[in-house]
Amino acid sequence: MIVLNIILKYLNYLVIAGLLLAYAAPYIDPSLFWPAAFFGLMHPVLLILNALFLVYWVIQVKLRLIFNLGMLVLGIPSFNKIVTFGTETLPLREDKLKVVSFNAKLFGIYEDANYFDEFLKEITEKNPDIMCIQEFYNLDYNGSTALKEIKKQAGLPYHYFRTLKRKTGKSRYGIIVFSKYKIIDYGDLDFGGNTVNLCLYADILHASKTVRIYNIHLQSLKLARTDYALLKKIGEDSDSTIQVSKNIFNRLKTAFIKRGEQAIMAKENMENCGKPIILCGDFNDTPQSFAYSTLSKDLKDCFMESGNGLGGTYTGPLPNLRIDYILHEPSMVSYNYLASKNYNSDHKMIESIIDIK
Numbered sequence: 001m002i003v004l005n006i007i008l009k010y011l012n013y014l015v016i017a018g019l020l021l022a023y024a025a026p027y028i029d030p031s032l033f034w035p036a037a038f039f040g041l042m043h044p045v046l047l048i049l050n051a052l053f054l055v056y057w058v059i060q061v062k063l064r065l066i067f068n069l070g071m072l073v074l075g076i077p078s079f080n081k082i083v084t085f086g087t088e089t090l091p092l093r094e095d096k097l098k099v100v101s102f103n104a105k106l107f108g109i110y111e112d113a114n115y116f117d118e119f120l121k122e123i124t125e126k127n128p129d130i131m132c133i134q135e136f137y138n139l140d141y142n143g144s145t146a147l148k149e150i151k152k153q154a155g156l157p158y159h160y161f162r163t164l165k166r167k168t169g170k171s172r173y174g175i176i177v178f179s180k181y182k183i184i185d186y187g188d189l190d191f192g193g194n195t196v197n198l199c200l201y202a203d204i205l206h207a208s209k210t211v212r213i214y215n216i217h218l219q220s221l222k223l224a225r226t227d228y229a230l231l232k233k234i235g236e237d238s239d240s241t242i243q244v245s246k247n248i249f250n251r252l253k254t255a256f257i258k259r260g261e262q263a264i265m266a267k268e269n270m271e272n273c274g275k276p277i278i279l280c281g282d283f284n285d286t287p288q289s290f291a292y293s294t295l296s297k298d299l300k301d302c303f304m305e306s307g308n309g310l311g312g313t314y315t316g317p318l319p320n321l322r323i324d325y326i327l328h329e330p331s332m333v334s335y336n337y338l339a340s341k342n343y344n345s346d347h348k349m350i351e352s353i354i355d356i357k
Contacts, residue, residue, distance in 0.1 A: 009064065012053045019046045019071050023078060026293030030256040037256035043288040044082060044321075047075060081287035082322065084307050090335035095207060096355045099302075100128040101280035101326055103217070103347035106137040106173065107146065113344040114139075116146060122341065124153045126351065130204070131156060131178040132215035132280035135345075138172040150178060160186040162200040177202045177215045184210065189269055191262050195219060199266050203275065206356055212273050216266055216281035218291055219258035221251045259284060263291040270295075278354060279327040282347060286321050299327040300334065302352040307337035316346035324350050331357045 018039050025040025039046070050071050057065035090096075100123070107116045116139060123131065131154070138147045138161070151157055156178035163174035175198045177183075185203040199216040263283075270277055279299065285291040287301075303311045303322070312320035324347055328334060337352040 005060065008056065015046060015049045015053060016067055016071055018042065019050055019075065022046050022288055023075060025288055026290055028290060030260045030290055034253050034256050037289060038252060040288040041286060043078065043286065047079065078288055080304060083310050084304055090353055093353055096353050097129045097206065098351065098353050099278060099280065099326055100126060100131045100349060100351040101324060102349040103134040103282040103324060103345055105135050105345035107139060108344035109137060109139055111344065115343040116141060119343055120149060120153055123150065127155065128351065129180045130213055132213065134175050134215065134217040134282045136174055136176045156180055158183045160200060160202045162188045162198050164196055164198065174198060175200055175215050175217055177213055179204050181206050189266060191265065195258065197262065209356060210275055211356060212275040212277045214270065214277060214279045216279065218262050218282065218284045219255045220284055221255050255284065259291040263294040267294050267297065276329040276331065282324050284323055286323060296327055298330065300330055302326040302328065302334040302337045306334045306352060311339065313339050313348045313350060314346060315342045315348060326350060326352050328354055333357065
């Protein structure tokens, strides 16, 4: 038991050190020190390990439990970003905005799992006022297009579609915002470089107030199909495990840095726009990240304000993380946050009702 406690003591110190870096990650620009971002990603796992060590030291009646208890208390603000209970609900929608955000993953067309019919039916029933879609693909549909059918059947007559720039031909891929209210201005941000990630904004007129809607899709990991195949083989042999670990590690490093740069650029635009804003999007990063910290500064998070339970929105091969968000001005109030179906995407659809005060 003595030897076991000595080993666990040093493992405990490693967990505490990692958790401290995870707590610091939102404040450290990955371009300056990217490893902190990795610990921010591991934040939920480190929280659980810290809690297990706390229980163990309590059972062992060891004073070092104080360190784990202190880390638990220190992490309460970050814990609230992962799970929330007893938040605001609203029985009536009235004159408030129902906002939906969803990474559609091209409606599954490249995986022979086209779910556009199901999506169209669901979104028509939800009847949103604003809908932001990332990884939108304007596929052909019954002699029409996805864009036209959404506008027609969901009652969203206005839109702004920002397609991926191509050297030749016209792209059908991009991000889009749909609106029941007239769009009086719009634009986009150029992240530059070799990226398929985009950001747009659209100003709508609602109840005599101009509100700017942002739709953003931050840097992805860009995992290839071979990487996903290797993920399934982890543990089967050492070569596959080492290869996939190197691939993912390098992609994580690049993505952390690029997301930080993109978040800074988008935030500067938001701070200079002079209008109340609602920000929707797939950040591809957790709440314990520099990107989220940058974009959410001086804004409220609909999940934290009106969600219930665990907030995971990603359903892909990596852990179930919260990487999709709806944020808004502090003067606004959100109700009835919900993370619902994911169809054949690797993201859940999220929604909230927002009162534009």
